[in-house]
Amino acid sequence: MEKFVVFKGLAAPMDRENVDTDAIIPKQFLKSIHKTGYGENLFDAWRYKDTGEPGKDNSKRPLNPDFILNQPRYQGASIMVAGKNFGCGSSREHAPWALQQYGFRAVIAPSFADIFFNNSYKNGFLPIVLTADQVRRLIDKINGFVGFQIEIDLPRQVVIADGEEMPFEISGHRKYCMVNGFDDISLTLLQAEKIRKFEEARKIRHPYYFSTNIANASL
Amino acid sequence: MPQTLYDKLWDSHVVHTEEDGTALLYIDRHLVHEVTSPQAYEGLREAGRKVWRPDSIVSTADHNTPTDGWERGLDGVVDPISLEQIVTLDKNIKATGALAYYPFLDKRQGIVHVIGPENGATLPGMTVVCGDSHTSTHGAFGCLAHGIGTSEVEHVMATQCLVQRKFKNMLVRVEGTLAPGITGKDVALAIIGKIGTAGGTGCAIEFGGSAIRSLSMEGRMTLCNMAIEAGARAGMVGVDETTLSYLKGRTFAPTGREWDVACQYWRTMKTDDGAVFDVVVEMRGEEIAPQVTWGTSPEMVTTVEGRVPDPEREKDASKRDAMERALVYMGLTPNVPITDIRLDKVFIGSCTNSRIEDMRQAAWVVKRLGKKVASNVKAALVVPGSGQVKLQAEAEGLDKIFKDAGFDWREPGCSMCLAMNADKLEPGERCASTSNRNFEGRQGAGGRTHLVSPAMAAAAAIEGRFADIRKLL
Numbered sequence: 172m173e174k175f176v177v178f179k180g181l182a183a184p185m186d187r188e189n190v191d192t193d194a195i196i197p198k199q200f201l202k203s204i205h206k207t208g209y210g211e212n213l214f215d216a217w218r219y220k221d222t223g224e225p226g227k228d229n230s231k232r233p234l235n236p237d238f239i240l241n242q243p244r245y246q247g248a249s250i251m252v253a254g255k256n257f258g259c260g261s262s263r264e265h266a267p268w269a270l271q272q273y274g275f276r277a278v279i280a281p282s283f284a285d286i287f288f289n290n291s292y293k294n295g296f297l298p299i300v301l302t303a304d305q306v307r308r309l310i311d312k313i314n315g316f317v318g319f320q321i322e323i324d325l326p327r328q329v330v331i332a333d334g335e336e337m338p339f340e341i342s343g344h345r346k347y348c349m350v351n352g353f354d355d356i357s358l359t360l361l362q363a364e365k366i367r368k369f370e371e372a373r374k375i376r377h378p379y380y381f382s383t384n385i386a387n388a389s390l
Numbered sequence: 391m392p393q394t395l396y397d398k399l400w401d402s403h404v405v406h407t408e409e410d411g412t413a414l415l416y417i418d419r420h421l422v423h424e425v426t427s428p429q430a431y432e433g434l435r436e437a438g439r440k441v442w443r444p445d446s447i448v449s450t451a452d453h454n455t456p457t458d459g460w461e462r463g464l465d466g467v468v469d470p471i472s473l474e475q476i477v478t479l480d481k482n483i484k485a486t487g488a489l490a491y492y493p494f495l496d497k498r499q500g501i502v503h504v505i506g507p508e509n510g511a512t513l514p515g516m517t518v519v520c521g522d523s524h525t526s527t528h529g530a531f532g533c534l535a536h537g538i539g540t541s542e543v544e545h546v547m548a549t550q551c552l553v554q555r556k557f558k559n560m561l562v563r564v565e566g567t568l569a570p571g572i573t574g575k576d577v578a579l580a581i582i583g584k585i586g587t588a589g590g591t592g593c594a595i596e597f598g599g600s601a602i603r604s605l606s607m608e609g610r611m612t613l614c615n616m617a618i619e620a621g622a623r624a625g626m627v628g629v630d631e632t633t634l635s636y637l638k639g640r641t642f643a644p645t646g647r648e649w650d651v652a653c654q655y656w657r658t659m660k661t662d663d664g665a666v667f668d669v670v671v672e673m674r675g676e677e678i679a680p681q682v683t684w685g686t687s688p689e690m691v692t693t694v695e696g697r698v699p700d701p702e703r704e705k706d707a708s709k710r711d712a713m714e715r716a717l718v719y720m721g722l723t724p725n726v727p728i729t730d731i732r733l734d735k736v737f738i739g740s741c742t743n744s745r746i747e748d749m750r751q752a753a754w755v756v757k758r759l760g761k762k763v764a765s766n767v768k769a770a771l772v773v774p775g776s777g778q779v780k781l782q783a784e785a786e787g788l789d790k791i792f793k794d795a796g797f798d799w800r801e802p803g804c805s806m807c808l809a810m811n812a813d814k815l816e817p818g819e820r821c822a823s824t825s826n827r828n829f830e831g832r833q834g835a836g837g838r839t840h841l842v843s844p845a846m847a848a849a850a851a852i853e854g855r856f857a858d859i860r861k862l863l
């Protein structure tokens with residue numbers, strides 16, 4: 172996992188509420204069995220004028236010039252600032268993957284849907300909660316100044332924009348993982364002995380949760 | 391100290407807690423399907439890790455399997471990517487094992503959230519996870535069940551644990567009696583209409599009160615299924631005799647003395663008297679009428695007696711905006727009575743409403759109306775939730791009622807709930823659907839979804855427009 176320490180980049184606004192995961196990455200792109208290749212279809216239905224399908228050559232598709240990320244001034248954007256309840260909808264982890272593979276490293280919003288919020292951390296993609304007022308001001312500034320950049324200092328837990336420092340919350344565990352680029356599995360396996368002990372005790376107390384009649388039906 | 395059901399489930403699964411409250415939660419049951427598992431298995435292989443407890447896994451292919459053409463076997467899967475996922479799941483399960491695997495074409499294949507409970511693989515007091523947000527369904531059995539992302543699927547496979555922080559306790563209490571014809575679906579939509587799609591964010595919702603206790607297990611599953619649409623990752627109902635009598639005799643449920651011992655424990659899987667919730671919402675059962683959504687979010691809902699709302703009357707600017715956008719997308723005019731809305735398609739199915747009781751309710755309405763599917767309805771699909779539901783429905787002659795009336799009786803799967811297979815809406819088509827999401831494009835790009843109960847969907851198919859099923863009773 173890529174480390175996230177201090178990062179500064181071009182900001183892009185997504186000035187609407189309840190941006191759902193279907194909008195972020197439409198379901199027809201969930202059919203892949205791999206973890207990459209989703210960036211070109213981020214916001215597919217908003218971004219292109221035709222309907223996207225996996226395997227289609229995206230470079231030949233007509234772009235929707237009105238869609239915010241298609242505007243020349245937001246090319247290369249890496250921080251998104253969005254309305255509340257960002258990432259609502261399904262549990263698809265493809266949503267943070269698509270944002271990340273497009274080039275975003277963080278999204279700032281007044282609130283997030285739980286699963287999206289969790290999934291983001293697991294991939295080194297940083298969701299940041301600021302107040303509705305702070306987000307409003309950021310969006311106004313982004314709209315107002317071409318090339319507006321935002322800095323995120325994760326160790327200090329502040330968003331810095333236009334000289335102003337805005338603190339944000341993050342759990343110690345998540346910060347530790349993000350800053351060091353640790354994935355959760357290796358951390359958890361440090362507790363393997365504890366897990367095994369728990370499991371043994373549970374098996375004795377509640378044997379009915381441990382049916383081991385492994386049956387492999389075949390096609 | 392008196393505890394909530396969620397507190398008990400949480401406490402009995404914590405393996406380890408970090409200083410900041412992040413816990414390792416032990417997972418008893420892991421449901422695995424073809425869409426969110428390939429990357430997890432790929433990750434395990436790449437890291438040279440093993441599946442910690444294969445016998446915790448119950449697996450099936452459901453999300454993008456076709457619901458017709460089964461006689462052609464794998465050749466019937468026309469989409470090459472769907473085929474690749476189905477075959478990949480098969481390889482992965484065979485390589486690493488599972489407690490139960492119901493592959494594509496198997497007699498017991500079906501939607502994960504239908505087959506878990508019907509085989510007794512979901513039991514009270516368990517933690518249940520699956521890479522699908524509607525895993526909340528299983529909470530109907532007094533267990534802690536929620537959807538996880540693909541990285542978490544890999545994490546559970548590798549460690550049998552989930553890194554988790556405790557949610558807040560929320561109680562939605564519905565007291566009183568539900569009117570005849572009112573189902574778990576109507577209760578769920580009415581709750582979401584009241585608290586909104588973010589109303590349960592950060593919470594585990596327990597559904598309680600006499601109206602909830604009066605629901606069958608099917609009704610409770612429908613309700614918990616939609617907890618996620620209210621923003622809560624987990625929904626649950628305490629264990630009572632309804633729970634236990636549903637489970638008795640199911641494949642993976644304990645038997646004999648073990649059953650009695652288990653029941654003794656399971657009866658404690660409910661909130662203690664005097665336990666405190668962080669949030670409490672109260673509703674009256676009598677006040678719930680058949681629900682119909684009109685917009686592009688489950689909270690955009692009204693009753694069958696209602697009208698399409700008028701954005702002009704909404705004072706909150708951002709809500710007005712969202713309403714206007716939804717009405718344009720849905721092709722609806724403000725103030726039109728819901729019963730004037732004409733449908734192009736009808737879908738009865740999905741993990742929300744594809745169980746035997748749903749099939750029975752829909753068939754009952756079809757039989758009662760005694761007519762064929764209306765001429766303006768181009769397709770009316772009935773997709774049972776599993777092979778076992780299908781067999782049972784056929785044994786009761788329900789398939790015949792549907793087919794005689796002009797419905798299409800299909801093989802089990804998710805089907806038009808998320809339109810990953812061939813079952814989908816064309817742009818602009820309007821559908822009465824028993825599924826759980828009416829987001830833009832959910833049932834096909836440009837498709838317009840109205841969420842309703844199975845009985846309401848059946849009536850809409852026959853009448854060609856929404857109709858108040860209470861008038862049939």
Ligand code: SF4
Nearest residue numbers: 524740741804807808
């Ligand atoms: S029926 Fe729909 S909501 Fe349920 S598991 Fe399948 S796709 Fe998900």
